[in-house]
Amino acid sequence: MKIFGSSGTRGVAGEELTPEFVLRVAKAAATVWDADRVALARDTRTTGAMFADAAATGIASAGVDVDRLGVVPTPAAVRYCEAAAVPGVLVTASHNPPEYNGVKLVGADGVELPVDRLERVEETLLAETFADAAWDEVGDTTHVHDANADYVEEMLASVDREAIAAAGLTVALDPGHGAGALTSPGFFRELGCEVVTVNAQPDGHFPGRDPEPVEGNLDDLGRLVRAADADVGIAHDGDADRAIFFDERGDYVEGDASLAALAARGLSAGDTTVAAVNVSQRLVDVCEEAGATLELTPIGSTNIITRIRELWAAGESVPVAGEGNGGVFFPDHRLVRDGAFTGAKFLELLAERGRPVSDVVSPYGGYYNVRLNVEYGDQAELDALLEAAESYAAAADARPTTIDGHRLDYGDAWVLVRPSGTEPKVRIYAEARDRNRAERLAENVREALDAAR
Structure with a gap:
């Protein structure tokens, strides 16, 4: 694919990515989907509103109605698509620097489009074989205001809320000025945690740190963990589909180590997990110990999702999958990377073990x-x-x-x-x-x- 990479299409706003291009991508998707309605969401980037307007124009010009969700985390937008049975256009550049933006496409089943469907959209875009609605058949717009609240409520019902609350955990949270700032602080408080935050104001300039939750960008979170005597630190990227952790001492936890800890808890003999080709030996060791199979894919959520769906079709069980960048899937919940849900599953692990983060991840250190x-x-x-x-x-x-x-x-x-x-x-x-x-x-x-x- 020339246009859609491993996680949608992205570029520097105003250079590789223009409103005209986004309009055409959205119009091509609306043409291919043959749907009556399309959901439209964005993250906090300064160019998000502009690109969302362009996408809405493209969708409506194809004769399709637009459900505008506003600023929501990617997993919240995906949940809405599945619940409403509508496909979606997500304007987000995820972890990329502030000057970037992008477009991700989601099917009416609430799953990112697989490669073959993306290729159909790309072919329509390149050939410009768009659907063009007559003046009296263009799409209408509806503003949806409860996508974030519904997303949080579903997560609260899907994790062991009582066990987490009983553990009396203090969570230091860094949403990185992204879409997770609108949902994660309240979610972790609803789980019964005491929550302290940094960079928790939605701001597309990302003044506190760059969106990517790598160690070099997260000094403030480490300091907050120590200052607040928190049990764990959690950081998101721009669209909140990742979770990176700090231990109780304010030390960074490698994403490969937290993935291994979550996989060790979730995998049983006969299960399969999926990871990208940059997989750590930590996960290889976990699979060998559990008697589970490890499947490798090219890097990127699209490739992992495609392989999980193939394994499901073959009757395989895939309880957990992901990459060491903090992007973890719990496919039995939903086939999307979800930073807040991953954070909650890690809190379940802490509550279950009754031990600090450093002890929980120590078996997966040494690399x-x-x-x-x-x-x-x-x-x-x-x-x-x-x-x-x-x-x-x-x-x-x-x-x-x-x-x-x-x-x-x-x-x-x-x-x-x-x-x-x-x-x-x-x-x-x-x-x-x-x-x-x-x-x-x-x-x-x-x-x-x-x-x-």
Whole structure:
């Protein structure tokens, strides 16, 4: 697909992503869906209202009514689509920097569109075979005001509220000025937790930190955990479909470690879990111990969702899945990454164990992760970088995996190099039990790519 990457289509607002383009994407989707109504939602980005207006125009011009949800987390929008049995257009760039925005498409079953459906939308867009409504058949607009409240109520009914409340937990929460600022503080308070917050004002300029919940952006949350003597810290990205944790000492918890802890609790013998090709050895170890099967996909929620649906069709049980970036699926609840729900499931785990976060995740420590980015300017430069990555992989004394880019397994460590699906970057991931080993593996790849310029 040229337009839709691993998680929709994204770009810098006003450059790669324009109102005209968003209008055409929404109009193409409305044409393909053959639906009477389409839900439309956005996150807090400063360009969100503009792009949502453009999307609404495209949908209405195809003769389809628009349910405008306003600013909601992605999982809240997905819940609405499933409950109302309508497809959806989500204007969000998730974890990308503030200047980015994007479009994600969701089916009437409340699941992101699979690759084949996205390709149909893309074909319609490129061929400009849009549905064009007559002047008296254009779509109407309805403003929906309860999507966030309904989302929170459903989550409260889907977790062990009594056990969490009985644990008497203090939660330090950082919604990162994103859509989760409208839902997560109230949700965790309704669970019986004492909640203290930072960056909890919805603001598309993201003044407190960038939207991506990586360690370098979360110093304020670590300080808040220590100042408030909180039991756990929870951070979201811009559309609140991720949850990253801090322990009771205010120390960052690797997303791969929290995913492994949640998977160990949720997986049984005969189950299957799905993760991306940058999967940590932590999850591999959990699956081996539980007697569960691990399936790998290219990076991105679209690919994981597609594989989960295929496994369901084959009668497989997939109770938990996800990536080490904080994007976790609990498919039996809903097939969407959900930061607040993931946070609640982690609180269930703390309540069940009666132990601090540091103890709960300690079995999944001992690995060091490094992530580097190599930026490029144009397609020719990207091609040169990818050619260098292929040559490096061919010469390496390691077991290769080419599901998405080049993953090289050395037995005691691994490194992965692949182009980002949302930004002009080639990403390098490495993991090892020795920090210097992980850093050297990543640096060796970066040096090979830099030499190709």
